[in-house]
Amino acid sequence: xxxxxxxxxxxxxxxxxxxxxxxxxxxxxxxxxxxxxxxxxxxxxxxxxxxxxxxxxxxxxxxxxxxxxxxxxx
Amino acid sequence: xxxxxxxxxxxxxxxxxxxxxxxxxxxxxxxxxxxxxxxxxxxxxxxxxxxxxxxxxxxxxxxxxxxxxxxxxxxxxxxxxxxxxxxxxxxxxxxxxxxxxxxxxxxxxxxxxxxxxxxxxxxxxxxxxxxxxxxxxxxxxxxxxxxxxxxxxxxxxxxxxxxxxxxxxxxxxxxxxxxxxxxxxxxxxxxxxxxxxxxxxxxxxxxxxxxxxxxxxxxxxxxxxxxxxxxxxxxxxxxxxxxxxxxxxxxxxxxxxxxxxxxxxxxxxxxxxxxxxxxxxxxxxxxxxxxxxxxxxxxxxxxxxxxxxxxxxxxxxxxxxxxxxxxxxxxxxxxxxxxxxxxxxxxxxxxxxxxxxxxxxxxxxxxxxxxxxxxxxxxxxxxxxxxxxxxxxxxxxxxxxxxxxxxxxxxxxxxxxxxxxx
Numbered sequence: 001x002x003x004x005x006x007x008x009x010x011x012x013x014x015x016x017x018x019x020x021x022x023x024x025x026x027x028x029x030x031x032x033x034x035x036x037x038x039x040x041x042x043x044x045x046x047x048x049x050x051x052x053x054x055x056x057x058x059x060x061x062x063x064x065x066x067x068x069x070x071x072x073x074x
Numbered sequence: 075x076x077x078x079x080x081x082x083x084x085x086x087x088x089x090x091x092x093x094x095x096x097x098x099x100x101x102x103x104x105x106x107x108x109x110x111x112x113x114x115x116x117x118x119x120x121x122x123x124x125x126x127x128x129x130x131x132x133x134x135x136x137x138x139x140x141x142x143x144x145x146x147x148x149x150x151x152x153x154x155x156x157x158x159x160x161x162x163x164x165x166x167x168x169x170x171x172x173x174x175x176x177x178x179x180x181x182x183x184x185x186x187x188x189x190x191x192x193x194x195x196x197x198x199x200x201x202x203x204x205x206x207x208x209x210x211x212x213x214x215x216x217x218x219x220x221x222x223x224x225x226x227x228x229x230x231x232x233x234x235x236x237x238x239x240x241x242x243x244x245x246x247x248x249x250x251x252x253x254x255x256x257x258x259x260x261x262x263x264x265x266x267x268x269x270x271x272x273x274x275x276x277x278x279x280x281x282x283x284x285x286x287x288x289x290x291x292x293x294x295x296x297x298x299x300x301x302x303x304x305x306x307x308x309x310x311x312x313x314x315x316x317x318x319x320x321x322x323x324x325x326x327x328x329x330x331x332x333x334x335x336x337x338x339x340x341x342x343x344x345x346x347x348x349x350x351x352x353x354x355x356x357x358x359x360x361x362x363x364x365x366x367x368x369x370x371x372x373x374x375x376x377x378x379x380x381x382x383x384x385x386x387x388x389x390x391x392x393x394x395x396x397x398x399x400x401x402x403x404x405x406x407x408x409x410x411x412x413x414x415x416x417x418x419x420x421x422x423x424x425x426x427x428x429x430x431x432x433x434x435x436x437x438x439x440x441x442x443x444x445x446x447x448x449x450x451x452x453x454x455x456x457x458x459x460x461x462x463x464x465x466x467x468x469x470x471x472x473x474x475x476x477x478x479x480x481x482x483x484x485x486x487x488x489x490x491x492x493x494x495x496x
Contacts, residue, residue, distance in 0.1 A: 011445040014208055018371070018453075029203035030450065056433045057375075059441055 001043040002066040009062035016054040085324035086290040093176040097142035119480040126413035144406035150417040152397040163388035185333035222462035238491035246342035255307030344383035344487020373429040379436035382412035
């Protein structure tokens with residue numbers, strides 16, 4: 001699974017880093033970022049549920065989840 | 075460096091009466107909510123949820139001739155579309171009233187950045203965001219918690235309290251006074267400022283202007299004191315802040331201070347009060363949150379969804395068709411985020427309060443570029459206020475028969491909330 005923050009959509013509600021503070025962080029203005037655990041867009045094994053929950057709670061739908069790793073589709 | 079002379083004269087300017095578009099005050103009873111709604115009506119304050127549900131089923135965009143003409147969408151989809159559409163809708167005025175401010179108030183507006191339009195909005199907002207990140211507002215948590223305890227301590231020996239005016243109200247007032255660096259003894263004034271700004275909508279333009287002038291004079295006094303005695307707070311920060319290589323215009327500084335003071339108080343007061351009202355009426359939910367503190371952050375989101383206090387507003391910038399109606403340039407449009415949050419098309423069991431709701435994409439803090447800049451602060455205050463109350467007063471109930479009142483206008487929450495303790 002892959003995860004991405006769409007910075008055009010993110011408005012800094014912070015639901016993702018409230019729900020999964022080790023998988024998402026905030027920048028100096030409160031916009032969402034990925035963290036050391038997710039920096040390359042790869043979701044750590046066993047954390048798929050947390051990522052889906054964060055995405056489902058984002059009011060702007062700015063947490064983008066790709067269920068298959070992008071490489072698998074090639 | 076030269077002396078800062080931006081604040082020698084008051085930045086408050088009386089509007090030129092010729093430039094104000096005034097409307098007749100229509101405050102009679104509502105004949106039909108679909109064609110004659112008034113958010114200033116006591117019925118609306120009391121029964122907003124039922125009114126929105128009814129309108130969503132049959133309109134879904136209501137209209138009124140009051141306030142010179144205003145629209146009230148009730149579906150999530152329509153509220154979202156308006157919030158995202160800054161081409162057709164301006165934030166030049168965000169409180170619906172009986173006069174429209176002049177067109178040239180855009181793109182800054184009276185209280186930037188909430189009253190600002192792009193591209194200015196982005197730059198004015200950027201100045202504020204760092205102070206209100208989750209990490210920064212967390213620094214206020216310890217003092218907020220202590221303050222909540224001190225309010226509960228004052229209940230010692232009593233079995234009936236007004237949770238609206240003796241608890242919920244004081245918390246955001248104290249927090250924002252601390253952040254702006256205003257004297258604690260001035261806080262009783264803030265309640266009056268807030269009422270004038272948000273509930274005095276049907277007063278005459280002259281009366282409303284006079285009360286704004288009182289607020290601005292107070293803020294100017296604070297600015298001058300901070301120029302003489304700079305300190306580590308938001309007022310000094312705004313005085314020193316720069317935009318486009320220059321210090322902010324004096325009306326920008328004072329306007330933003332007005333925004334922080336007004337917007338930070340009524341809203342959080344309402345959210346804390348509505349949550350306590352729900353728990354006072356629903357012993358099952360109350361007991362569960364007393365026993366399972368870990369569930370409280372999830373419950374807070376559900377209270378924000380179900381009892382979202384804030385309805386924003388826009389003016390139509392260009393004629394536009396939305397939700398099946400033709401909105402005309404300069405019409406008012408209310409943005410009832412609380413109605414959107416109860417749309418069954420968007421939420422399962424939309425009319426129920428489900429305190430362990432896991433998926434909750436609510437819009438209590440707005441959508442799009444005007445997302446409430448204080449949302450992290452509000453969440454912290456709401457969580458701490460409920461935490462302290464539930465830990466200290468696990469048993470409480472609504473005092474039936476005692477007067478209870480919900481506010482009218484765009485911010486909805488209990489203004490009298492009689493609670494029996496124990």
